[in-house]
Amino acid sequence: MFSDSTLFENDYFKVTIPPGESIVTVVRSSKSFESAAAARAACNPMLTSLDNLGRRHHYLLLDSRQAVSKNDPEYENWFRSFRRDLVVDFPRVAYLVQTVAGQMQAKRLLQADGVFSRADVFASPVFATAYLRNSGATLR
Structure with a gap:
């Protein structure tokens, strides 16, 4: 079904971690989310x-290099809780994006989400x- 390093996969996300990493x-x-309900079903x-x-x-x-960029305020508003839930409790987060516009967004x-101090x-x-x-953050 999944390789040893795949923890989860659906049409929207794939979560992997090599053994010992x-x-x-x-x-x-x-694939774009068609609604808040679709995002909830995919994200949870x-x-x-x-x-x-x-x-x-x-x-x-x-x-997120493959993701279609959306900067419409309504989408950003209903997706905000998922963005926050994604990064909560990780000591350090790195975002990969495709474009300069994606970096700015x-x-x-x-x-806006208040996580910039531990993310880039x-x-x-x-x-x-x-x-x-090389973050210097200690994993506990």
Whole structure:
């Protein structure tokens, strides 16, 4: 069914972590949420997989390079709780985005959500991973 490193997968997300690794990766697919209810149905089991992993003991790499960018205020408003629930309790979070516009939007949302002090946005997986590995945050 899944490889040893895949914790969860649906049409919207894939959650992986190599054995013995401290960085869990959530890859967001290109499939758009059609409604808040669809987002809830897709996000809740993914969030549960992160809860079961033990957030305080891992770093989060969120790869949203495939995701279709949406900056409409209504969408951002109803998706806000999912954004917050995704990053809660991780000591450090790195966002991977495809474009400069995506970097600007992600940074704006991180600041609005109050998590910018323990998160940053990158276009390169190498830099994102280095940020997580060299964060100085101690995993408990």
